[in-house]
């Protein structure tokens with residue numbers, strides 16, 4: 646039997662690794678920082694495994710070449726502004742929608758859904774990126790890692806979106822690429838569709854047990870025929 650989500654009114658999308666492949670531009674900024682500090686370049690493959698828990702965490706991972714280690718405080722204090730400046734200068738040179746992403750946003754809107762973007766990315770960069778890709782206005786609400794006191798995997802951004810847009814948890818669906826999205830959705834009581842192509846620290850999203858997994862966002866509209874009234 647084909648899975649269909651009924652009674653949904655709001656679809657909340659994660660950004661990095663779900664709607665947009667941001668790693669080429671993030672890796673360029675990481676490696677500009679590494680070069681300025683006389684440290685080795687990390688490259689796209691490693692940066693891909695490090696995105697999803699906010700940029701401060703990405704920079705810490707790059708400096709230490711490790712997922713969880715803490716860098717020397719002085720190194721971090723010197724590296725962070727270099728990364729920020731490099732990424733702000735070129736946030737959307739190579740970043741691209743994943744196949745089916747833009748079309749899916751348009752189809753869902755046409756089917757009556759409200760859309761939200763819920764990302765751990767810093768708001769300055771979320772806004773730059775969504776603007777550069779021409780989709781900022783597709784979203785009724787955009788929440789970034791610094792928009793609220795707590796970010797994903799905390800349920801607060803999803804709860805806040807529900808309250809702002811007057812939809813209940815069961816009327817929302819989260820779409821994301823990482824265990825961070827699954828945890829946030831579970832904690833908020835929101836159904837979650839995982840995408841198989843994203844970052845998730847290099848792990849298969851199926852291990853985080855989302856409600857459903859898709860290989861491209863083009864599959865979404867078949868799961869969501871029409872928004873509930």
Ligand SMILES: O=C(O)COP(=O)(O)O
Nearest residue numbers: 661697698699764765766
């Ligand atoms: O880690 C980030 O900066 C952003 O990640 P997200 O869009 O997947 O939440």
Ligand SMILES: [Mg+2]
Nearest residue numbers: 659661662822
């Ligand atoms: Mg993500």
